[in-house]
Amino acid sequence: MAVPRSATGPLISRLKLMSGMDIAERRRPQDGRARYTGKSAEVDLRVSSLPSMNGETIVIRLLRKGSERLDVGDIGFSAEQLAQVMPIVERPQGLVLITGPTGSGKTSTLYALLAHLVGEHTNIITVEDPVEYELPGVNQTQVNERIGFTFSKALRTVLRQDPDVVMVGEIRDPETAELALQASLTGHLVFSTLHTNDAPSAVVRLRDLGIPPYLIASSLSLVMGQRLARSVCPHCAVSSVPGERLMAQLHLAPRDVASGAYRSGAGCPTCNHTGYKGRTGVLEILTVDGQVREHVANQSTEAALRTAARLSGMRSLREDALAKAALGTTTLDEVLRVTTTDVAEAGTCPVCAQNIEDDYAVCPWCSADLRPDACASCGRHLDLGWRSCPSCGTPRASEQKAVEAVPRLLVVDDDASVRATIAAMLTGDYEVIEAPDGQTALDIVHQERPDIVLIDVGMPDLDGYEVTRNLRARPVTVNLPIVLMTGSDDVDTEIQGLRAGADDHVLKPLDYHLLMARLAAVRRRMAV
Numbered sequence: 001m002a003v004p005r006s007a008t009g010p011l012i013s014r015l016k017l018m019s020g021m022d023i024a025e026r027r028r029p030q031d032g033r034a035r036y037t038g039k040s041a042e043v044d045l046r047v048s049s050l051p052s053m054n055g056e057t058i059v060i061r062l063l064r065k066g067s068e069r070l071d072v073g074d075i076g077f078s079a080e081q082l083a084q085v086m087p088i089v090e091r092p093q094g095l096v097l098i099t100g101p102t103g104s105g106k107t108s109t110l111y112a113l114l115a116h117l118v119g120e121h122t123n124i125i126t127v128e129d130p131v132e133y134e135l136p137g138v139n140q141t142q143v144n145e146r147i148g149f150t151f152s153k154a155l156r157t158v159l160r161q162d163p164d165v166v167m168v169g170e171i172r173d174p175e176t177a178e179l180a181l182q183a184s185l186t187g188h189l190v191f192s193t194l195h196t197n198d199a200p201s202a203v204v205r206l207r208d209l210g211i212p213p214y215l216i217a218s219s220l221s222l223v224m225g226q227r228l229a230r231s232v233c234p235h236c237a238v239s240s241v242p243g244e245r246l247m248a249q250l251h252l253a254p255r256d257v258a259s260g261a262y263r264s265g266a267g268c269p270t271c272n273h274t275g276y277k278g279r280t281g282v283l284e285i286l287t288v289d290g291q292v293r294e295h296v297a298n299q300s301t302e303a304a305l306r307t308a309a310r311l312s313g314m315r316s317l318r319e320d321a322l323a324k325a326a327l328g329t330t331t332l333d334e335v336l337r338v339t340t341t342d343v344a345e346a347g348t349c350p351v352c353a354q355n356i357e358d359d360y361a362v363c364p365w366c367s368a369d370l371r372p373d374a375c376a377s378c379g380r381h382l383d384l385g386w387r388s389c390p391s392c393g394t395p396r397a398s399e400q401k402a403v404e405a406v407p408r409l410l411v412v413d414d415d416a417s418v419r420a421t422i423a424a425m426l427t428g429d430y431e432v433i434e435a436p437d438g439q440t441a442l443d444i445v446h447q448e449r450p451d452i453v454l455i456d457v458g459m460p461d462l463d464g465y466e467v468t469r470n471l472r473a474r475p476v477t478v479n480l481p482i483v484l485m486t487g488s489d490d491v492d493t494e495i496q497g498l499r500a501g502a503d504d505h506v507l508k509p510l511d512y513h514l515l516m517a518r519l520a521a522v523r524r525r526m527a528v
Helices: 005-018 077-091 108-115 151-161 176-187 199-208 215-218 244-249 290-297 302-311 317-328 333-337 397-404 416-425 438-448 464-471 491-500 510-525
Strands: 028-037 040-054 055-063 093-101 124-128 138-140 165-168 189-194 219-231 237-239 263-265 276-287 410-411 431-435 450-458 483-488 504-507
Touching: 005 028, 005 040, 005 055, 005 450, 005 464, 077 093, 077 108, 077 219, 077 276, 077 410, 093 108, 093 176, 093 199, 108 124, 108 165, 108 189, 108 219, 124 151, 138 151, 138 244, 151 165, 151 176, 165 176, 165 290, 176 189, 176 215, 176 219, 199 215, 199 219, 199 276, 199 302, 215 219, 215 290, 219 263, 219 317, 219 333, 244 333, 244 438, 290 302, 317 333, 410 438, 416 431, 416 510, 431 438, 438 450, 450 464, 464 483, 464 491, 483 491, 483 510, 491 504, 504 510
Parallel strands: 093 189, 093 219, 124 138, 124 165, 165 189, 410 431, 410 450, 450 483, 483 504
Antiparallel strands: 028 040, 040 055, 219 276, 237 263
């Protein structure tokens, strides 16, 4: 609403008085806090005043209280993300960082995780500036720069209080960073935040603060990049079709959005006719283990670290936001507003992210065609990986040929007899391409562009899980149907394959009718 100029002075004075601020001081910025009790809820207010050319400006942050406080299930985690995050959060030691700009929900996520860990025998201590939420069962302390009670000094004292879990509101200086990492090595679970653009950047930021790489690699357990996207109002949500301009800005082809349940809010009194009600977290989760830990210890570049993270299963902020938009949780406009593009950096292959030169026509690492292409109908430049023109919907020339041909199946197995048996079984139904190992399969995928991949789990060097994660980390093959073969009728084996990104699995020895049915079902789901 527009406030009449005659009311601005009294209104600002009233807000400052409620917040415990000096109403006579208008030359200096001030911070205060207040509490508002409405008909159905109680809200904490954090009030900030700033002198400006045209008078004072007031900003009020609204913080949840009591039953309104978020729990882990309200943050926006998918089932897969929860399965990835919670085992690390429940460990007795390690360092968990949440990154993002101001106002991205880092504190709310921290408190939700702490509330999950609250227990009678768990000593949880926080060091904050200021204490934004009052959390039952947690010892909370606030730093005071005026008396020299800084984050680093507070953390030193907290570690003498025999804590099980420590939360440091923000890592701002080298001393605090080193203390937090050392605390995680001495049997404490430490939570904190950093101001970086994404999860891989947190490692580089810690190095910039002077932390030795070996200390980062041995103590850092999990990094979560976070943004907040507005949720579609459930009371006025209607189905919507993404526009061509929006799809082009997000580098989406018609095939990419064909299976999505996209929604938008029509506007109603509940959402104040905005179409949005509430917010959800958009998350990028980096688990520091395996190859990622080796890259951290070896001081690899941020690009190399990001590539290793993608190969280990990390989904970028843009990808997570697109997934939430496809489920109808938020809109593609919000995806564009809160996330940045995942297009490969200059000088790298957009398929495998390896370094390439400007004069390369084909990537020497993955054999991807790097030459520019144009739409046969409207002449628009087509980026590598686009299956259709975002302007007119015309399929790429290679895609048109693929539609007319018999579906191509890539069989990956180190046993030649198994590959020959499958080829004989599926003759006439599929054009079978064979690969004797995982690395050969990755090369063939980008040369032959199969319609579906059948991979054996137990292979030397790159096993089926690694090949699947590798394919899911590449933009061109992120939606490629993948079925895993295994000789073990074990639930854990199936779960591990699904977490790696497989769409289905079959048991050896293979039954012709069951194999055909599963392949057809997977291709049908991907084509919807």
